[in-house]
Structures are given as structure tokens and as C-alpha cells.
Amino acid sequence: METQRIVYNDKVVRQFIWASVLFGVIGMLVGVIVALQLAFWPANLPPLLTFGRLRPLHTNAVIFAFVGNMLFGGIYYSTQRLVKARLASDILSAIHFWGWQLIIISAVVTLPLGITTAKEYAELEWPIDLAILFIWVVFAVNFFWMLANRREKHLYVAIWFYIATIITVAVLHIVNSFEVPVTAFKSYSLFAGVQDALVQWWYGHNAVAFFLTTPILGIMYYFLPKAAERPVFSYRLSIVHFWGLVFIYIWAGPHHLLYTALPDWAQTLGMIFSLMLWAPSWGGMLNGLLTLRGAWDKLRADPVLKFFAAGVTFYGMSTFEGPLLSIKSVSGLAHYTDWIIAHVHGGGLGWNGFMAAGMFYWAVPRLYGTKLHSRGAANFHFWIGTIGILLYIVSMWVAGITQGLMWRAVSETGGLLYPNFVETLLAIQPMYWTRLVGGLLYLSGFVLLAWNLILTAKSGAAVDGEIEVPVATEPRGSEVPWPKLLFGQPIIASIVVMGLLFGMVLFDGLVSTVLAIVALMWGVAAVAISIRDRNSEKVSWHRALEGRAGIFTVLVTIGILVGGIAEIIPMVVSVPETIRTTKNVPYSPLELEGRDVFIREGCYTCHSQMIRPFTWESARYGEVSSIEDSIFDHPFQWGSRRIGPDLARLGGKYADVWHYKHMLDPREISPGSNMPPYPHLAKSTIDFSNTPSKLRAMRNVGVPYRPEQIQTAEEEARATAAGIAAGLAENARVTTCEEPGDGCELMVNSELVALIAYLQRLGRVPEPESLAAAETEEAAR
Template structure:
């Protein structure tokens, strides 16, 4: 008899549902704000710039990660035929992870953020997350050591790679120098930091989302259809291809920028190579389900697994197409990127989690599913909302991308004003809002189904005889790895380190001859990051004629020598800002930040009235100034507070000439100073 700890899986599954509903609600509310921009909340923590990273972080680290933990704890015990190594560590893992997500939710909403995609949490939370990830890894590997099975089934390979892979990329990306309890600056700077961000983003997709979901699919799918995996060797080959290829694709996210050309081309090659293992997983999964027994497809879990596999296949194809420079230049920074992200989270990850939940809830609470019909209705709603979301965002993105590049016969832009490329998208944003509402409604229906199932059963540890596993025989050629988790983990780490160093070591190092931001402008940059302005504005003009006609000269790598972090952005709901410095007077920036609709009719940009009330913390300013000096910024010996006050006074007096009264210590003054410095080098653009 083996007594499994099923309570821990149940707790993580409960957290998945709670966090998932909150994440979906925030996404729905953010879509509402984007559609009705002029009516956005006057509360800072409800502004779009803060909601967007909150939604993304909750979807990945609260919803998806909790679900993956639930599935891993459940499947590892059964694949190893032994109880989890430490119940206490599992409990610490559960509660600490929820506390980290809750603290991150509050701190990011309050403006404490690093401003880096999917790495917004500040350094204390980064350290806490790494410690808890280490405890989870320890529990996993010790359980593998205690296993009663002779070899490691392929699902365990995916778990091991995901555990060590995500720990590695998160550690590198989190390297920063603290400048107080709620502020830090990354060790990487400029182009190098932009590449690290892209590398980390691809790593999260691969090692935190894709690999664990594939592992869960390879465990749950054969059990639910009651037959072995279609091709075990194909799963092994696909595993190694995914681990190797996915590390090299980051450069494809930064086409037509100052990133070295060979890195961009390398990213394209490996995005194309990823098609093979991606579609191998899809084919392997679908052939495992088969089409002989139609009754199998009436199971909600199988339906969601099928949708997830189909979505993953389309996502991989998306990734390959977007890696081509001719396509990338059209759709990058448009809603096409959002369509790809939603295809990943709603279609691939979300569907796999739903399929797993329809298996786990009846099993853990030891009661049949309340209603399979409700499960099938939930599937239909999810499918409809996914199709609507991808179509709405895809059409919106292509339409806007072509509008950006449209040229007249005389060589001028057809739409020189950026807002003219945004206004026509309102109807498609309505469809996006409807899709988000449908998906949220379907999730509430699933919650009702799960609740009714759970209330009729009871969550408790399972005590069962050693069960018959539907597993293949071990392959002799992989025998050493199949019996030694440490060897497998070391092989994955070695591949990742070698591949990553080849890309990251040649990155240009920052020069020290560029004049640093003034204390006022640097503090304004911190305000810009705090308010999430980089969520809607990029700061990189790509090396393309039509980009330069719209925004100005292409951005050069040496211009980012003082940028910690790099703010190249992911989406343009507003124009690129890298060349905005000196284009408009201080009064224009004041009015644009306080009453944006009066300056640009139809803009989705929110107002920032709280910037008039919030004041600079001069003690924090001095600490940040000293921290940047330690990182190599060439500041002089002047008092940063005096320099701040001197420059702020000039902007205050300039606004006073237009009968605008603003305190010199107001955050608005600092933000204006930063915007006026963008693209200005030694007094020139």
C-alpha cells in the first residue's frame, strides 16, 4: 500500500481557481479600460499601466504555476510509487507561494516594480521566490530518489528540465543591485538588458509553461484514454529538441534593432527548428487519443486536451512566422503579439490546466464529476472565446501594422499621426472585451461544476495499492538518464549554460562617455516605470525607413548606455517615445498627462492627476543616486538633491508662465524632465 499526499494537490488546485478568476477579472477590466479609455479610473492602482503587468503576472505565476504544482505533486507520487518526500516542505511551498503572489499583487499595484516583463516583482520577492523554488526542487528530487519504479518516465524528464531551467533563467534575470527595500536597478544595462529580457521571456514560455504542461499531458492523457503513449521515443527526441532549441530563439524578438544582426538571424533559425518538436508533441498527443472510440471525445478533459494541443501547434507556427523579419516589421508591437500571448495562455496552457482539473477534481475529492454536460458547455464557451480573441487581436494587429507602414506615392506616410492608426481599432477592442467576458463566464461555470463536485466528496490523502501504470519499457539507449535524475538535470543545465553564454557574452558592454541622466530625469524615469508607461509605449525606433519617417532616426545601441532597465517595450497603444525629447514644450507634456483627451482626441491614454499630489522622497533619491554610482554611472560630486531642486525649479517657472501652478517636488515635474531627455544626447536629438 502507498499513501499519497493528495491534500497538497487539492490545495494548489483551489489556489489555481481563485487566482485564475482574479487574473481573468483584471484582464477583463483592463480590456474595458482600453476600450473606454476616457472613462478610466482616477485611482493610480487601477490605471491600465499597472493593471496590465498585474494581469500577466497573475496568469503566469499565480494561475498557471499553482496548477502546474498541483499536477506535478499528484503525478510525481504515482510515477514514483511513493509519497512526496516531505509534507512539511510541501506545505511551506504552498503557503509561501501564495504569500509571494499576494505581496506581489499589492506592491505592483502600489507602483513598486522593476519594469521588466514578467519580472516586475522587486528584489525581496525575487529572493523569496527563488528560495521557495529551491525548496520545491529539493522535495521533487528527493522524491525521485525514493521512487520504487525502475526508471524515470518521460513526464518526469519534463518536470526536471522545467525545475532546473526556470531556476537558472530566473536567477540570471533577477540579478540587480538594491536601492532600498522597494527599488533596485538591474546589473545588465542597455542592449544587453533588452536581450536578457527577451531571453528570460522565451525561457518563461518554455521552462515554466510549455515543458511542465507537456509533462502533465504525457502523464494524464494516457491514463484518461486508457492506453499507452503513441510514441515514447518521439517524446524523448522532442524533449531534447525543445530544451536545446528554445534557448536560442530570443534574438527573433528584437529584429531591426541595434542587437547584433547574427543574433537576430540565429533566433529566426531556431524558431523554425522549433516547429519540429512542437508539432511532434501535437501529433503524439492526438494519436494517443485516437479517433476509434468517439466516446472518449465526449469527456470534457479529453476535449480540453485536444484544444490545448491544437492551440500549441498554431502557437508554434505563429512563433515561426513572426520570426521572419518581413512579417516581424509589420506586426511587432501590435495586437498580433497579444493574440499570440492569448493563444498561449488561453489556448495551450489554459486548456491543458482545465483538462487536468476535470480529471483531478473528481479524483482528489473522491466523487464523480457533478455534470459532464456543464463541462462540455464550458469547453464550447472556451473555444468560442479563444477564436474571437485571436481573430479580434490578429485582425487588429495586422490592420494597425499596415497602417503604420502605409506610404503615399510621394514617399510620405498615409497616417502620419499615430492616433489615426488607433481609432479604427475600437470595434475590434469591443470584440476583445466580449471574448474576455465569455472566457470569464465559462470559468465561473467550471467553478460551479467543481464546487458541486467537491461539496459531495472529501479531500483527503489516498491510500492505495501500487497501481498498474500504463508505461512503456525503458529504452536501453537512455538507460543511464532514465535511472539518474541528477544526470538528466546536469545535462539540461549544461546545454542551457553553453547555449546562453554563446549568445549573452558577445553582447556590447556599456561605454562610460555618455552623459548620465540628471537626478531629476532619473527620478522621472523611475516614475515612468512605476506608472507602467512602458506597457503602452516603446522606446526603440527600429531600423526601417517607415519607422524613421514616423518617429525619427533609428535608435542606436550606444544611446542606451545609462538605461537600467531597458524599456524597449512589447506593445504600442501610444507612439514610440525614444525621440520625443525636446519636441514639445513643458506645457504640452503637462496637459497631455493631466487631460490627455484635450490634446489627442480618441486616445486610450489615462490621466495621471495623482502625479500632482505625490512628492519626491529626497532620502530615496540620494540612495538611488549612490546605487547607480556603484553600478558605474559617472556622476560628479554634486549634491543630487540640490541638482534636482535646481532643474525642477526651472520647469516649475516655465509652467507658471502659462498660469499653471505645480510644486517643484511633484512627481509630474520629474516625469516631464525625463520625457524631455529622451533621444537627446549632449543637447541634440
């Protein structure tokens, strides 16, 4: 038989691996810095290097730069070998690599500058969003083109996970990035309040699922058998694992919003599907671990297997903890606390970090045709990494549960036992230091990895994998035609069963029972027929499907779309009605400017704006939050974390001068606070000539600003600012000024004044003239 030689494109794999190592070190270093900032506030260096601006940099760097580069490298390495084809285009591969690095660099520049959408893990502004989309499309084309050129007919299960990743991340990114640009670096989310919260956490949760989990599972299904030199424990289990995850994961997003103003039905769906995730996740974990059956002895010496075994174990741990935290009563205790931080770092450091390390230690020697420079160093890395993770997780568990219990503790008379929020922060201070030590240990291990890999590469030379394959493959005409697959027996049988089940829900009594029985009989008959055909010569439907990348992709897309659409559409439908009936009114121009300062400084990284329906929560913060409170919020600011207290009903709680002094030096007002000081806001001014365009953009996304309000926005903002500044000058003897000069303490049109206006508005609806105006307009319509 005539054969041909295929040389894999391993150059781009090497590039991605090195980029991942580099950004891994940087991302984790930023992590250590933000951990230090929480334990020791002077580590905040305003204006650029405060916690609020660096925390998004940390999360983006480790997710998209470290894990992103790692998964691109892993996907390209394994897929070329699994399908016996070279990456389709060297140019596309290069664009993919360099484009992605450019996006990372732009994140490194823009996030500390405060250019952010304030949507977690999606903070990058709209021009970068477009760039991400472009590069993702390049990646998809390059990948599917390679699949089209494949010499191996069957798509190995790892490739299914990669396909799901490519499709889902694209959908998530596009939907969550619907935003209206105001300037070159500023946009407002298209979604309002509760909608935005749901879409954001549908995205946020599935970014974890389809960026940090499914591609790494694909990598596990390839590299773990390679390293253990034995096939995966159960290929059948991997199929169930795949479809289970794809269909269930997409629903679970609302578990980030339990006890919030999100409608109950969505919360319940999120919780139930999260619990269901236990099954496929643990199926996958066991499949990974049991692949090592008979190879456990190798674990003693082989650092690669050590990392993989521990990584998969941490996967099991995180996917146990995730559903646990999604139980409403557990969420009531854990949400907004450091327990969540413990959870994500179990996944991030344990699963992603260790799987990356295992893959690098396995692949780099092969990519340079040599042996690992130092096994001892790799083993040492494993141990300090593990100790680092344990210190990190355990300290954050203790911190989180302590916080949660202190927040809800009430005395015998019913009052809060710890009414001062700072008390609950001081209680966990030792845990913040312990976490810092854990993080430092983990980072040191990773630096050791970098050193080890560099010396490994130096001891060899770049080498690209090759394989020999038969030239002629079977002609494409012999494939099962796609309509036969798309309308195959299982699909038709399923549609009938679905129709019958659906009818069962709609009708009562006898009809319902009859439909249920018919559905059952139909289902049993379909199964029986398929079992009868089992040994026939016909290729089974799913088997044929597993060889057809295109149709497989279509079905995966449907799978991931149903959950998202089902949850998001009801919310999109209901919000306009809430806007029509709400007593709330849009922010005044100055408040809107202040809100943009709040967003820029990343205040949401420490302060929530969502009071949950618990007595201890309303005793501390005020009336429970409703959908209407945030109905004009683009983006929503519900937050996910309380390093500081909730701000949903902060308005009117303190005088302007309290806020003024607190922003200048938080510890003067609130001793023990770890909030960074923001004195520079008093001197940096707002260009109010942009305010009308901001109102206009808000109007475009559905906030009912009136045209005359937009026209007079600039004057109104200036007038309100002058009023607040005058009040501060009178009541607190603050020296205010219009122009910068000696002795000036507060500029009238400063960001601080706008921020105070916003903070004083939180949770309050202005009375009554704005309302009257709105009603007049309503009547005029």
C-alpha cells in the first residue's frame, strides 16, 4: 500500500506552551499581589494598582492567558495525532497564536487603566471583544479544517470535548458581549439588571464549564492514557460523561444567583441541574483515575502521572463542592464569602494548574526530542504545589465559613452579634496571610516548572512529530448521507417521545395517562428495535454520527443552546413589563457618571448590591433587594463577593461628608478596614461634555431617559455636583474649587463628587418631581 508522511505542526504547540508558562507565572504573581492587598492594604498603589483593578487582571490572566494558551497547545497537539492530519493552515495557526497574545497584552494594559465592562471574566471592552471573536473564529476554522482533512474516520472522545468547547465559548462570548459602545473604550451592556445578571452568570458559569473544564477533560482523555500507556478505563463511560456534561452544564448558571432577586423558577432550575452535574462529573473523574489501574506503581516515580492523578482528584473535589454549594441553604451560608474563593482555587490550582503541569512535563521533552531535565525538581514542584493548594483552600474554607457564620449570628434579643462589618473582616485576617503563603508556595512551584522546562528545551532541539498513513482513503461518497443522520431512527423516535411527554404535561386525567403509556411503549419499542438491529451489518446511527464532525457539531450546538435559550428568553420577555410598571427612575446624569467611576474602580469586586431575603441580612443592610432596584443597571452590579459590606441600600445611610472622608482614608472612618484609599478621585475631574452621549447610549439599551433630559444632562450634572460640593464646603469645611490650585481639597466636578452622588442614590428612588415628569410623559403617549 502506498503511504505518505505527515509532519505535524508542533511549532505552534511549542509557542502556546511557552506562552502559557510565561502568563501562568505572571497571572499567579498578580494573584499573590491581590492576596497581599487583602491582608495588607498599603500594598494597594492607587490609582492603577488597586485590588479592584488588579483582581480582574488576575482572573483574566490565569483563565484566558494561562489556561487558554495551555488548552490551545493541548488541543492542537492531541487533535493532529488523533485525526492523523497536520493543522490545516500554518498562517491561521500563526494568526491564532499571535492574535491571542495581542489580546492578552491589551488586557494587561486596559484592565489596570480601569477600562472594564464590570462583568466578571468578561471585563474586556468592546474592541477587544471583537478581537476575541475574530481569533476564536480563526481557531474554529483551523480546527474544523483539520478535521475535514483527517485520516482517522472515528472522532475520538477528546475531540468531542474540543468541539463542544469551540462552539459553546463562541456562543457564550457573543451573547454576553451584547453591548452598546459609548466611546472607543466604554460600552453599556444591552441587558438590564436581572437580565444582565442571568446572562452574565450563564456566561460566567459556562466559562468555567467550557473553557476550564471540557477542553481540559479532552486533554485528560488524550494525555492520561498516553502517560499511563494504557487506554482509558471505559470508553462507554466517556460518551455518557460527554453528553451528560454538555446537556446539564449549560443550565446551572443561576446557582450563582441563589436568594437574589432572580425569579425563583430560574434559581430552582440552576440548583437542580447543579445537583445533577454530580453524576457525569464524577463519572468522568472515576474514568480518569481508573485509567491508572495497574499503573499505580508508576505514580511513585513519574511526576507526570502524579500531576494527572492529583489534578483529576481535584476535579472530583471541585465538582463535588460545586453542587454542594448550589444547594440553596448551603449557598445562603457560603455565597459572598471566601468559601467560594476556596472552591474556585481547588479547581483552578488543583485541576487546571496540575493538568497543565502534567501535560507540560509530558509534552515538552517530546517536543524537543529529549528527556525532562530534572525529575526530582518536578516531583518537588508537585509537593510544594500540593501543600500550597491545601494551605490556600483550607484557609479560605475557614475564612468563608467564619464570615458566613458571623454575618448571620444574632444575639438572644434578636440583634446582630457582629453589627460592624469590619469585625468579620478582622476575624479572618490570619487566614488571608495563610492564603498568601499557600499562593506563594504554589507560585514557587510553577517558577520551578518554568526553569525545568527551559533547561529541558535547551538540552534538545525542536522536533515535529511525524506519521506514515496510507494515501488513498475511502471515497467520501460511501458515507451515510447527512439527512439520513439528521432524521435517523433515534431522532424521529425521540421527537415522538418528546411530543407525547409534552402532551402528558399539558393535559389532565385520562388523556395524560394514555399519553404517558403510549410514550413509554413507543420508547420501549424503539429500544427493542435498536437492540434487535445490534448485530446486523448496518452501521449504527450514533456510530455513523461519531464519524461526522459537521453534524456532530450541529447536535452539540443544539444541546448547548436549549438550556441557555430556555433560561434567558423568559427573562428577556419579562423585563420590559417591569420597566413599564416600576416606580424606580433612571439615574440622574451625575449619578450615572459616578456609577461609571464605581465600575472603573472595580468596586463590585468587593461590594455586592443585593440584599438577600434573610432577617440577618435585612437587619444589617436594609430592605430585601427587588428586581426593580436594578432594572436600569447596565451592567448590573449585584456583585459576587463581600470583602466589604453590601451597598444596595447605602443611599442616605450616611452624610456626604462621611463618604468624602471614607474615600480619602477608609481607616479614619472605619478602623481596621482593608479598603484602598481613593484621595486622587477628589482631584481628577469628569468631562461632562460626554454625559449626554452616555445617557443616549443608555436610552438605546432601553433606559427611559427623555430627550430633553439628554439635552440638559451636562448642565444638570454640573448643577448637582456644585450642590454636593457646596454642602461639603459648608458642613465639613472642605476647600472646594473649580480649577486646580494651591489648597484645593476637592474639585467641584471631580469623580469623587459624582461617586458620592451615586452612592447616595443606591437603594433610593428620588421623590417626587421625577416621578411626576415620568407620569406626564406616560400620559402624553
